[in-house]
Amino acid sequence: MTVPLFYYLVLSGIVFLTGVMGVLLRRNIIIILLSVELMLNATNINFVAFSQYFHDVAGQVFVFFALTVAAAEVAVGLAIIVALYRAKSTINVDEFQLLKW
Amino acid sequence: MTYELIPLLPLASFLILGLFGRWIKAQAHLVAVPAVVVSWLLSLLVFFDVANGHQTSFPLYTWLTSGSLDIHIGFAIDRLTAVMLLLVTAVSSLVHIYTIGYMHKDPGYARFFSYIALFTFSMLMLVMADNLLQLFIFWEAVGLCSYLLIGHWYDRPAACSAATKAFLVNRIGDFGFMLGLLLVWYSFGSLDYHEIFAKAHESAGDMINILGPFGGTWTVSVSTLICLLLFTGAIGKSAQVPLHVWLPDAMEGPTPISALIHAATMVTAGVFMVARLAPIYSLSPPAMTVVALTGGLTMVVGATIAMTQTDIKRIVAYSTVSQLGYMVMACGLGAYAAGMYHLLTHGAFKSLLFLGCGSVIIALHHEQDMRRMGGLKDKLPVTYWTFLVGSLALAGFPLTSGFFSKDELLVAAWSSGPLGQFLTLLGLVTALMTAFYSFRLVFVIFWGPSHVDPHHADHIHEPSHTMTTPLIGLAILSIATGYLGIPEFLGPMFETSTGTPAHGGAASIVIMVLATSMSLIGIAGAYYVYVLNPTLPDQFAKKWQTLYQGSLNKWYVDEAYDRTIVRPTFSAASELWKHVDVALIDGAVNGVARAIAWVGWVLRLTQSGQVQHYALGMALGVVVILTVFLMF
Numbered sequence: 001m002t003v004p005l006f007y008y009l010v011l012s013g014i015v016f017l018t019g020v021m022g023v024l025l026r027r028n029i030i031i032i033l034l035s036v037e038l039m040l041n042a043t044n045i046n047f048v049a050f051s052q053y054f055h056d057v058a059g060q061v062f063v064f065f066a067l068t069v070a071a072a073e074v075a076v077g078l079a080i081i082v083a084l085y086r087a088k089s090t091i092n093v094d095e096f097q098l099l100k101w
Numbered sequence: 102m103t104y105e106l107i108p109l110l111p112l113a114s115f116l117i118l119g120l121f122g123r124w125i126k127a128q129a130h131l132v133a134v135p136a137v138v139v140s141w142l143l144s145l146l147v148f149f150d151v152a153n154g155h156q157t158s159f160p161l162y163t164w165l166t167s168g169s170l171d172i173h174i175g176f177a178i179d180r181l182t183a184v185m186l187l188l189v190t191a192v193s194s195l196v197h198i199y200t201i202g203y204m205h206k207d208p209g210y211a212r213f214f215s216y217i218a219l220f221t222f223s224m225l226m227l228v229m230a231d232n233l234l235q236l237f238i239f240w241e242a243v244g245l246c247s248y249l250l251i252g253h254w255y256d257r258p259a260a261c262s263a264a265t266k267a268f269l270v271n272r273i274g275d276f277g278f279m280l281g282l283l284l285v286w287y288s289f290g291s292l293d294y295h296e297i298f299a300k301a302h303e304s305a306g307d308m309i310n311i312l313g314p315f316g317g318t319w320t321v322s323v324s325t326l327i328c329l330l331l332f333t334g335a336i337g338k339s340a341q342v343p344l345h346v347w348l349p350d351a352m353e354g355p356t357p358i359s360a361l362i363h364a365a366t367m368v369t370a371g372v373f374m375v376a377r378l379a380p381i382y383s384l385s386p387p388a389m390t391v392v393a394l395t396g397g398l399t400m401v402v403g404a405t406i407a408m409t410q411t412d413i414k415r416i417v418a419y420s421t422v423s424q425l426g427y428m429v430m431a432c433g434l435g436a437y438a439a440g441m442y443h444l445l446t447h448g449a450f451k452s453l454l455f456l457g458c459g460s461v462i463i464a465l466h467h468e469q470d471m472r473r474m475g476g477l478k479d480k481l482p483v484t485y486w487t488f489l490v491g492s493l494a495l496a497g498f499p500l501t502s503g504f505f506s507k508d509e510l511l512v513a514a515w516s517s518g519p520l521g522q523f524l525t526l527l528g529l530v531t532a533l534m535t536a537f538y539s540f541r542l543v544f545v546i547f548w549g550p551s552h553v554d555p556h557h558a559d560h561i562h563e564p565s566h567t568m569t570t571p572l573i574g575l576a577i578l579s580i581a582t583g584y585l586g587i588p589e590f591l592g593p594m595f596e597t598s599t600g601t602p603a604h605g606g607a608a609s610i611v612i613m614v615l616a617t618s619m620s621l622i623g624i625a626g627a628y629y630v631y632v633l634n635p636t637l638p639d640q641f642a643k644k645w646q647t648l649y650q651g652s653l654n655k656w657y658v659d660e661a662y663d664r665t666i667v668r669p670t671f672s673a674a675s676e677l678w679k680h681v682d683v684a685l686i687d688g689a690v691n692g693v694a695r696a697i698a699w700v701g702w703v704l705r706l707t708q709s710g711q712v713q714h715y716a717l718g719m720a721l722g723v724v725v726i727l728t729v730f731l732m733f
Contacts, residue, residue: 024717093712100710
């Protein structure tokens with residue numbers, strides 16, 4: 001017995017929303033970065049699920065690309081966070097509002 | 102090739118001096134003088150060629166062809182051109198040589214030479230033109246040179262405003278000229294002399310409704326309108342009343358320029374144009390009457406003003422205005438050959454007088470007021486004797502060139518009808534005034550006690566040879582041009598357009614005697630007033646206060662223009678500046694900028710600087726787009 005597609009989609013939706021909420025509500029930049037990763041992974045789940053559903057391997061190949069991009073993004077993101085911390089001695093996102101009027 | 106070289110040599114000299122003048126500097130005359138002297142010699146060749154009956158007309162270069170419009174540069178060489186070529190190159194050569202001495206310490210030495218070379222080129226192209234457009238182009242070019250040269254000392258405000266005035270006043274006339282040009286093209290379909298002359302004869306009686314475009318009706322004769330419009334240009338260029346005001350002010354320029362441009366050549370362009378277009382002018386008696394009356398009025402106005410001025414260059418300038426009046430009047434009466442004859446003799450003796458003035462001015466360290474001169478006869482002998490020759494010619498003293506040409510002119514005027522006879526009488530009175538003021542100059546500058554500034558009085562000396570040689574050359578020409586048979590040479594040019602004026606007869610002898618006696622009375626009068634009774638001028642001035650003040654203030658023409666045109670224009674411009682430029686245009690531009698700044702200020706309130714707010718915006722945006730996408 002296989003797990004129906006619908007379950008995967010609900011799981012993916014929950015993970016994605018968790019990510020969105022994390023990005024919008026948390027103040028710690030590292031947590032925000034992690035939440036972005038959650039959102040990426042939610043899409044990955046979708047890709048794999050549809051790949052299985054349509055019997056098309058392209059979706060799974062695409063996931064590898066997404067994982068690579070995510071890894072690169074984390075590297076850049078962490079580097080930026082280190083630079084921000086050196087500048088302000090904090091990683092609370094409320095402290096970074098230089099683009100204000 | 103001879104023909105092309107005549108104008109091209111001065112052009113080459115202009116280009117060399119214009120481009121490399123800053124390195125050539127004090128050697129500029131080594132380029133300019135040979136160029137113009139060679140073109141003088143070539144002009145002599147052309148003159149003898151033409152005298153042997155060889156006349157030609159050929160296109161040189163086609164500028165553009167569009168439909169029936171064919172614009173080209175071409176040469177028409179005939180008797181009229183030949184004598185003008187001689188006049189222009191001869192006076193220009195002598196003035197070039199004179200300039201070496203007059204301007205030798207000037208920082209703008211090379212620039213000055215390049216401009217007079219450009220002027221010589223333009224004037225030569227003007228007289229050699231075989232179509233009206235070429236005439237007009239170089240007509241404007243000589244005006245430009247005049248502007249540049251009047252403003253040669255551009256650090257003097259007076260020179261700058263005189264240059265601007267000359268340019269603006271000429272523009273008024275040139276506007277009329279341009280309208281005339283368009284009307285010629287519109288009515289005859291060509292601008293070539295021989296074609297428009299032919300067409301003008303065919304369509305002599307044509308009328309045109311000049312109020313047509315505005316729905317009115319006012320028909321006038323085409324040829325009259327063309328003549329009057331073209332003559333407007335001549336009024337400006339040849340300093341006729343009411344546009345004579347620029348010429349005396351042009352004396353702010355260096356003296357060689359006054360001699361070359363503002364006496365001998367450029368100002369005669371108007372007279373030359375009327376003579377050149379004689380076949381058209383002869384078709385329109387009303388236009389001829391206007392020309393003759395304008396000339397007559399100018400002749401009297403110029404002479405009356407010249408009587409009381411004290412700046413020696415201005416006296417000679419007003420005398421030029423007056424003599425130009427003679428020439429224009431003669432052309433207006435159909436005596437083109439006599440007008441051109443006077444133009445040539447005047448070119449010689451008037452440039453002599455100007456150069457003589459320049460020599461006096463240099464000797465007195467740039468003093469131009471005749472009240473601070475006197476007794477220079479022994480200190481400046483060459484200048485004195487040549488100046489005397491020039492004055493005798495100007496006064497029409499027997500056996501000088503001015504005597505022959507003025508006599509020829511007045512006789513021809515007399516034989517042309519009642520209007521001519523009236524103007525001849527005016528001309529005789531003017532001749533009296535001319536003799537008086539020209540000898541007033543001689544007596545006050547060179548005779549009597551010295552009023553020279555004591556600082557300079559003991560080291561007045563004759564200027565260098567480069568300045569005295571042209572004076573002597575021009576003095577010889579001032580006598581000789583009377584004996585060259587110029588009216589007989591030019592006569593055949595104009596025979597077709599008018600009958601040969603009836604010569605001989607009792608009238609001409611009477612006029613000759615009258616003109617001579619006017620000249621002698623004028624000279625004697627000046628001698629009586631300025632040598633025998635030096636207190637008389639002041640008494641006259643008191644006795645005829647109104648007349649004296651009027652003449653001294655140039656009949657208030659400048660003031661009238663100032664009140665009616667200059668000042669209203671300035672105040673209108675100032676009002677427009679304050680209420681239209683500043684209030685309306687600047688207001689609109691600044692208003693737009695301010696509105697955009699305000700909108701930006703409102704919009705920037707939405708920028709919190711919180712990254713998460715922007716993220717929320719993006720998330721909500723995605724939700725909205727998705728909702729819309731899924732629901733519709």
